[in-house]
Amino acid sequence: MAVESEVWVGAAPRRRPEPKRLPTRERWVRRGPLLPALIFAIVLTQLPFLFTLYYSVRERNLLRPGSDRFVGLKNYGKVATDDLFRNAVFNTIKLTVSAVLLSMLLGVALAVVLDKKFLGRGIVRTLLITPFLVMPAAAALLWKTSIFNPVFGLLNWVLSLFGVSNVDWVNRFPMPSIVMVLTWQWTPFMMLIVLAGLQSQSPEILEAAKVDGATAWATFRRITLPHLRQFIELAVLLGSIFIVQTFDSIFMITQGGPGQATTNLPYFIYQKAFRAFDVGEAAAAGVIVVAATIIIATFALRVISGLFQEEA
């Protein structure tokens, strides 16, 4: 906050008044450039959410015109006691935790490798970030067909060289299959952020550790990992926010199945809204998800805010 008052203040360099004491007109002039974006964001993201709140206390089905009445918290009760909703919650947690952990472990390992000098480092880096750029819907379909297919899939062909016979991946291991695709997709994300962390280390400290005779592992554990902590936290939190919302791969690979084995919250709500057209219950489920997200996001913001204060 001390930094804040010293910085560039705009039109009145001398005896700068507190923002509150600026004349009303001046305040609006300053706010002007912000307003279009602010209004746009409110109209397209906040207003719809208010509608969601409104729908969540009404019974309404788009397939039955005229069915629209106030029902209080009935939808919330229905959703909360719905076994399928609880199943979706658990699936979401399983999916997010495993995909985030796996991609983070791989990401750290790959970042450490990419931090070293070797022939063609730029090319390898480019190859490694590509999975993150591939359209998730296309990636999901390709994994489902060319890689996971029990008869013609690449995965089974590779495993057959080691004597493993044909496995029907998507049907026998639906959740691990999805986690595998997500890990493939998100490892580059984790890797890039961790790599940026590694490269921001001061070379002098590492050099000093070497001179003092520290082993590579000790240096990594005692110096590098603590330095990386906030980068890892940031990557985990941002990654979680995105992975919680996974929809494309589930829609394309398993359609939430077999049974409900891979139905996560976004897919559950999608089904409620666009297959059953049950507006009330879908909205109530949506509100519950937002409440949960706000709790998680509060932690996320605290971490990001920490990074952000350092830079200010």
Add this chain to the structure above:
Amino acid sequence: MAVATTPPITAERAAAARRRRGGKVSGGTVAIGIVAWVVGLLFFSPVLWMFLTGFKQESQASTDPPTFFFTPTLDQYRAIFDRDFAPYFINSATASIVSVVLVIILATPAAYALSIARVAKWRDGLFFFMSTRMMPAVASILPLYIIAKNIRMLDNIWFLSLVYTAMNLPIAVWMIRSFLIELPKEVLEAARVDGAKLFTEMRRVILPMIAPGLAATALICFIFAWNEFFFAVSLTATKAATVPVFLVGFITSEGLFWARLSAASTMAVLPVIIAGWIAQKWLVRGLSLGAVK
């Protein structure tokens, strides 16, 4: 004193560094290089396989064992365009480009207000934008769908573009802000002293200096818009359907149209892969909302 003590230490360190480098080039570096290449190729292989399969005949696409050597053909690409792939591609391009242009127009002044001009409560403003990105899309999809239906904007590419603009706005505001706070204050002050008005200052001084940053932001937003599926599949049907929606048609193709699917996917992913390779340098910054450089 200082002069007397420094040289030995520096020499010792330099020697240590030389020793280390000398020792590693032969063994360690080569081993690391090999591991890196193997893992890199492994991660890339699904993409490479897709690219190759797109040039096969259908009979070569699903075989056991997989076909590695074949005569490339453009048949699948022809087949896709016969199946009217072009409108989907144009829709994707329209939604992505329109939303990127809108995002930059809206986010640049906002980022300016939240960094250089520092409106009151600028921190709250920044976090407000961030929070809109954290809100799950599923929470707003129903109202968006119903509103679009009521104003007859369902299956409309312009409506989808607006949704993408809202989706990318927080990323753009944060990213552009991170470029703005790096501008040297002296330059801005000089412009102010010369009596430049806000708009002139923006256009003449700030915009040219952050142009590379704006380009990077645009590329990142383009990637997210182009790859978006959830809104596309919920809000469009036939007229405004984008490339990922085109791919939905392949969901049930059990070993039937793999080569065609691969060709379509190659077309679908190519623009973003190229954009991403170009924007590599800024990718981290975009993904971390400007927090990591």
